[in-house]
Amino acid sequence: MQRCHFFGNLDNNYVFISKCASVIRPRGFASSCSSFFSQQSFYTLYHMRSSSGNFHHRRGSRLIVRAESDFYSILGVSKNASKSEIKSAYRKLARSYHPDVNKEPGAEQKFKDISNAYEVLSDDEKRSTYDRYGEAGLKGAGMGGQGDFSSPFDIFESLFDMGGMGGMGGRGSRNMATEGEDQGYNLVLNFKEAVFGAEKEIEITKLDTCKTCDGSGAKPGTTSSRCTACGGQGQVISSARTPLGVFQQVSTCPSCDGSGEISTPCDTCKGDGRVRKSKKVSLKVPAGVDSGSRLRVRSEGNAGRRGGPPGDLFVMIDVLPDPVLKRDDTNILYTCKISYLDAILGTTVKVPTVDGTVDLKIPSGTQPGTTLVMAKKGVPLLNKSNKRGDQLVRVQVEIPKRVSGEEKKLIEELSNLKKGKVASSAR
Numbered sequence: 248m249q250r251c252h253f254f255g256n257l258d259n260n261y262v263f264i265s266k267c268a269s270v271i272r273p274r275g276f277a278s279s280c281s282s283f284f285s286q287q288s289f290y291t292l293y294h295m296r297s298s299s300g301n302f303h304h305r306r307g308s309r310l311i312v313r314a315e316s317d318f319y320s321i322l323g324v325s326k327n328a329s330k331s332e333i334k335s336a337y338r339k340l341a342r343s344y345h346p347d348v349n350k351e352p353g354a355e356q357k358f359k360d361i362s363n364a365y366e367v368l369s370d371d372e373k374r375s376t377y378d379r380y381g382e383a384g385l386k387g388a389g390m391g392g393q394g395d396f397s398s399p400f401d402i403f404e405s406l407f408d409m410g411g412m413g414g415m416g417g418r419g420s421r422n423m424a425t426e427g428e429d430q431g432y433n434l435v436l437n438f439k440e441a442v443f444g445a446e447k448e449i450e451i452t453k454l455d456t457c458k459t460c461d462g463s464g465a466k467p468g469t470t471s472s473r474c475t476a477c478g479g480q481g482q483v484i485s486s487a488r489t490p491l492g493v494f495q496q497v498s499t500c501p502s503c504d505g506s507g508e509i510s511t512p513c514d515t516c517k518g519d520g521r522v523r524k525s526k527k528v529s530l531k532v533p534a535g536v537d538s539g540s541r542l543r544v545r546s547e548g549n550a551g552r553r554g555g556p557p558g559d560l561f562v563m564i565d566v567l568p569d570p571v572l573k574r575d576d577t578n579i580l581y582t583c584k585i586s587y588l589d590a591i592l593g594t595t596v597k598v599p600t601v602d603g604t605v606d607l608k609i610p611s612g613t614q615p616g617t618t619l620v621m622a623k624k625g626v627p628l629l630n631k632s633n634k635r636g637d638q639l640v641r642v643q644v645e646i647p648k649r650v651s652g653e654e655k656k657l658i659e660e661l662s663n664l665k666k667g668k669v670a671s672s673a674r
Contacts, residue, residue: 318364471510577636
């Protein structure tokens with residue numbers, strides 16, 4: 248995640264903010280510039296003066312304009328908490344939110360906030376300044392502010408025995424070990440393969456661990472050194488000047504790719520620690536899949552960097568339509584055409600199903616549009632192949648547009664016979 252902070256010369260900002268505050272009323276400067284800082288932080292900046300009316304700062308110093316944080320609330324302790332209570336609260340929270348343990352969104356930022364709060368409250372001088380002036384006071388006194396604290400991972404390592412953390416790495420292992428990217432593959436199935444499942448062998452191309460350097464990215468026989476571009480931190484800061492001040496952006500160091508170390512690159516993988524290879528993967532497609540279904544094959548994605556876990560392979564299913572049978576969830580739809588005579592007299596027709604051709608009895612007197620149910624001739628339920636849907640057969644009665652003279656004569660006789668029976672019953 249990239250972070251941006253707003254900076255500006257304190258003397259210039261004081262003049263600029265004072266003018267804005269007097270002009271933009273009653274809403275105030277902070278509400279008009281809410282994208283940069285909160286009303287609370289503006290209040291702190293505008294009113295942070297000594298009795299002589301000047302800011303507590305050295306001339307030419309810089310100030311981060313942002314919202315205040317309550318370090319006591321972050322650690323869950325009272326303002327009268329002892330050092331041991333603060334340390335105990337930090338240890339408990341740091342274990343829960345360490346990025347190598349907690350993968351939930353926002354956990355890493357929470358871990359950094361906890362570490363920042365502990366660094367201030369565990370130091371008597373910083374804590375005293377914070378209690379009097381808040382975070383702005385810390386920066387004004389040259390003690391650092393958000394973005395100027397020690398590395399949260401250094402703080403964590405200083406309080407924990409990393410060998411007893413159950414594999415939880417410190418800053419070095421965290422920067423170097425990176426999970427591999429997931430891979431995608433499109434698999435096309437015919438109608439019956441999707442209904443009953445299939446075993447497929449697919450060929451994929453992915454990044455695999457380099458055998459020459461065992462994934463380290465370094466040329467065998469060489470040693471690594473600290474990256475001079477980032478000082479071993481794995482991150483670099485770039486600045487951009489704007490009319491409102493200077494924005495700083497923290498990003499992964501491009502020289503060491505965030506590892507904090509530089510080494511002679513491996514000739515085989517060019518320093519990446521991975522090489523692209525083709526691989527055949529056996530895939531078992533379960534019965535009942537449909538277009539849009541996604542299968543996950545664990546650990547068949549790209550290999551991780553520096554010993555990190557591999558990604559996964561996601562197989563997207565695309566099913567070719569059948570020219571006769573149509574699918575509706577777990578049911579199969581089929582339209583059966585019969586003559587008007589068969590509809591009157593009844594008949595037996597052969598109906599195609601996914602199991603093969605089946606004889607279906609059409610009862611006499613069947614009306615056009617009638618739907619007949621062929622139980623358990625549909626699609627198996629996904630992951631429950633012993634349960635199946637039905638095949639629904641819609642009967643379509645065909646009425647001839649033209650008939651022969653003999654057929655017409657017989658139909659008229661039938662019609663007269665029908666009329667005679669109706670007249671007789673009416674008497």
